[in-house]
Amino acid sequence: MTTDTTAQGTAPDATAPGTTVLDARGVTMRFGGLTAVRGVDLTVGSGEIVGLIGPNGAGKTTFFNCLTGLYVPTEGEVRYKGAVLPPKSFKVTAAGIARTFQNIRLFANMTVLENVLVGRHTRTKEGFWSAVLRGPGFHKAEAASRTRAMELLDFVGLADKADHLARNLPYGEQRKLEIARALASEPGLLLLDEPTAGMNPQETRATEELVFAIRDMGIAILVIEHDMRFIFNLCDRVAVLVQGEKLIEGDSATVQGDERVIAAYLGEPFEGDPGAEEAAEVAQAEAHAAGTRAETATTKDTGTATDTATDTATGSTGATGDDATPGKENHR
Structure with a gap:
């Protein structure tokens, strides 16, 4: 509907x-x-x-x-x-x-109409004793609340479901009912x-x-x-x-x-x-950590390259002793 x-x-x-x-x-x-x-x-x-x-x-x-x-x-x-x-x-x-x-x-577990009537409580002037004694003023106020509640249900398109339990309404109609209750x-x-x-x-x-x-x-x-x-x-x-x-x-x-x-x-x-300041601090910390890691890796790589160069210069590339000396065979 x-x-x-x-x-x-x-x-x-x-x-x-x-x-x-x-x-x-x-x-x-x-x-x-x-x-x-x-x-x-x-x-x-x-x-x-x-x-x-x-x-x-x-x-x-x-x-x-x-x-x-x-x-x-x-x-x-x-x-x-x-x-x-x-x-x-x-x-x-x-x-x-x-x-x-x-x-x-x-x-x-209340009906659609009863849910809207709950929303009327702040606009009902009858007090505790009026509800207990149920005098003419109480019945008049109750009738006025029911009339207004039905007007609101008609307004949101739920008047024909006034006697249905709220839990049985489809999701979209439950949303409408909540709005009707608020308007009450x-x-x-x-x-x-x-x-x-x-x-x-x-x-x-x-x-x-x-x-x-x-x-x-x-x-x-x-x-x-x-x-x-x-x-x-x-x-x-x-x-x-x-x-x-x-x-x-x-x-x-x-x-x-x-x-x-x-x-x-x-x-x-x-x-x-x-929160940009906090994000900047985190980014700065991450950048510092990344820079430290890069510096460590560079130092390690440089050290390895130096060792390799030294070994090559001293003939430590697999040969040992005097066998690696150039021209030794000419002295035999």
Whole structure:
């Protein structure tokens, strides 16, 4: 079934166009002696799609975790609509930031509808006692949540599978369900971590259309992806992380044409490469070791040649004693 990408109005937490939704400043994340993310600045505006790319191990998912409260940055701060985000993931979700994960994290034994209803918990005002007593307010809120959840399932093309177990969905539809669950929290910013990983070209194209439709609802989007065709077709701006540092940020043409980006993906060193100093030290050490080996070999070869020349000059080439003396036969 194809995705219905008709935008259904404006998202409740949508912001006026041109407004900065996410403002990450100097975000650094250290794990002991390892610096996974170093001084990264990034902004995302309302109604904008920003891509985050980089080689494996560049720190992209770690940066996402810093934005969503799973990690508390060692240094720097993250602001959402001007307010510093609290260091708790559920509070970040309540503030208006939702995300999907690189590895699908659905509730496999719950239905498709129930998975989306889980995403509504931050927008449900009924408390513990209301759920226990199940008064009129509880039933009204539950009905409203079910209605909104079905709207989102229709939006991603899964309304006819609302009663299916999540584990029985094909891979591509599980990805859609995860996006629907994230949208259920009514975010102003949606973070997508490799949304097309493992998809075929048709599924990738459907995901691209879905992301555009979400953007048209007024939701800002930050996406990590390794499919370069997908990311450059989709994004207004692209930022590149290399070894935890932001290398460049710009439009698709600027990033694609940057020699440093090409070198980073091909594994070639470039001037200003984070870690280039360490690589230079290693190269210098290897060159010194190679030079020492060459010098030793040269000395050894020179010594051998000298010995050979000496032996030849003294007649030590197989003859012994006076038999090797020129003209001796004339004295016999």
